Amino acid sequence: MTIINIVLDTPSGEHKSAPLYRQIADAIEQHIASGTLSAGQKLPTHRALADQLKVTVGTITRAYAEVEQRELVEARVGAGTFVCQQNAPSWVYNYSPQEEEACNLGHNIPPHLDRSAMLKQAMGNLSHQPDQLNQMMLYHDPQGLEEHRQIVASWLQKKGLEIDPQRMHFTSGGQHAAHLLLSAFCRQGDTLLVEQVTYPGFLSLARQQQINVKPVEVDHEGIIPASLDAACRQFQPRMLYCTPTLQNPTTATMGEQRRREVIEVCRQHQVLLIEDDVNGLLPEQRPTPMLNLAPEQVIHIGGLSKCLAPGLRLGYIQVPQKLQQRLNTALHNHSLMISPLLTGLACEMLRNGDADRVLQQIHRDINARQQLVTQHLGKFAIQHTPDSFHVWLTLPEYWRLSDFVSAAEQQGVIIKSAEMFSPPGATIPPAVRLAISAPFSHHKLEQGLLILAELLEKDPMNDFPL
Ligand SMILES: Cc1ncc(COP(=O)(O)O)c(C=O)c1O
Incomplete structure (x- = not known):
């Protein structure tokens, strides 16, 4: 009591x-x-x-x-x-006043946490290391400082990722890593394969660089190997881009057998495989990363945005040995290097255990949010896991996708339509993504879920006068 x-x-x-x-x-x-x-x-x-x-x-x-x-x-x-949950402080996200009012399930962001004490601590620790501070004020190799790579790699290795500190490069987040890949290894007019619904940031990049993107069919585990094989024969792609763990938007995670099969199809067709692992640290039991299974065939990208703090802008990339030099040149051409100061701050947080504590907090918070989802939307066609920041909801057949999204918005709940995640020419599934990590409070999330549950129950056609 x-x-x-x-x-x-x-x-x-x-x-x-x-x-x-x-x-x-x-x-x-x-x-x-x-x-x-x-x-x-x-x-x-x-x-x-x-x-x-x-x-x-x-x-x-x-x-x-x-x-x-x-x-x-x-x-x-x-x-x-x-x-009650109190109102969101102004720093939670740069919401417009309308978004602040609404239950915003649009942004795939980590749940709200007060990280100020942790940042202060990391800055305090660094401030007592003048040699390090001076070193961080200089130009360095595009790969990043070796000491920082050692710290990040050993933290990731403890979490099951066989990343090599001698081979990895730092990037300004996962999005930057994807940008570097496309500029280093693709040319205008090349074709890439992606999951049937995929991360819109990658689609936008490909569009900007005039790279063709073709969808591959997926099931509850992600890419279907036979469909991948057929697409490779039809399009002769340069690469496959996929998110094998907690896919955005479907939350699908490939089991190890599926990972091996997908790698094998790529090997047969000499297609490079991009493993986008930005969500890879979120599951308590992470499946074997594809990088571990085929380091000479997989380009691995990841970062600390989802599991620590997006503001640190710390990502990493490891490519097969033969592509190492081209990546180094691409990073050099883009920005010479990643800020060693931000990397140094992140390393402090990894070293002193704060990063692990944040990850635990995220686990607990997301678990509780997903329980609310089960409670309120459990009887509808949802795909989700206890550790995913989002939920993939397939609509009952009486709802048209665009009508549902606007009906939800009219009632103050912002959600994203499958259209946003679909590459050109793909069949758009009648589904929406709910970013349940985004609302500041569980109370706000619950309000949104109740509104969605009520909408899902009701057949909009019955509202029309005959
Ligand atoms: C699948 C996927 N890849 C990459 C990113 C970009 O993340 P970062 O903040 O590390 O640039 C996101 C962000 O939501 C994502 O969902």
């Missing part, structure tokens, strides 16, 4: 204290502000708190009504009084 420590003023002499109920309400407000009482926590029953503070039950009832009026707690009939 929650115990709240409240010391009440006793009026003495001339001094008149605030009414008891207000003192109690103020104390509860302070507990919430300081974090002693956190969102979702249940307050003691009226009777228990009255006994504890030696006041009447009526005083507690007034105090709780007061904090409810301040929108700090909510009373749920038959269940008790619970602390």
Whole structure:
């Protein structure tokens, strides 16, 4: 049971204290502000708190009504009084005022966490290392400082990725890594294969560089090897781009057997395989990375955006030995190198255990959010896992895709249509992506899920007058 420590003023002499109920309400407000009482926590029953503070039950009832009026707690009939999620601080995401109002399930971002203390700590540690600081102020090889590569690689190795500190390059995030690949290894007019629905950032890059993109059919595990084989025969692509772990948008994860089969088809057709592993650190049990299975055939890209902080802009890439020099030149041409200062800060966080703690927090938070999804949308056609930032929802046949997206938006829930994830010419599945990690609070997410559940229940045709 929650115990709240409240010391009440006793009026003495001339001094008149605030009414008891207000003192109690103020104390509860302070507990919430300081974090002693956190969102979702249940307050003691009226009777228990009255006994504890030696006041009447009526005083507690007034105090709780007061904090409810301040929108700090909510009373749920038959269940008790619970602390509400507070509004998002301004730094959560650069939302427009309309987005702030809405339940925004549009952005595939890590859940809100206060990382300021961790950043302060990392900056403090670095500030005591003048030699390192001076070194970080210089030009370096495009690959990045060797000491930083050692730290990042050994952290990733502990998580099962066989990345080689002598071969890896740092990048400014996964998106930058993908950009480098296309500029280093593809030419205008080349053809690439992608999953039938895929990360829009990659589609946009390919469009900009005038590279043709062809879809390959997927099932619940991702790329279907036979369809890949057929597409390789038909299009003679240069590369296959895929996200084998927690695919964006479908959340599909390839098992090890499927990974081996996909690698084998690529090997037969001499197609380079890009493994986009930006979500690879999110599952508690990560499947064997494709890089481990075929390091001379796989281009591996990943980063710390989803598991630590996107603002650090730290990504990495490892290519087969024979492509190493071309990648080095591409990075040099693009930006000479990645900021050693940001890389140094990230290394501090990996070294002192903060990165692992953040990952644990993300796990816990996403698990709880996915449970809300199961609770409210479990009976609909959803694809999700306990560790994915998003959910892939196939609509009932009575809903047209665009109608559903606008109906949700009209009710203040922003979601992304399958259209956004579909390469040109692909058949667009009747599905939407819900980025459940994006809303600031679980409460906000739940409001959005309830609205979606209600919409999904209703056949829009029944709303039309005959
Ligand atoms: C599949 C995929 N790849 C790459 C990225 C880019 O991530 P980063 O922030 O590391 O550039 C994203 C971002 O959402 C993504 O979903």
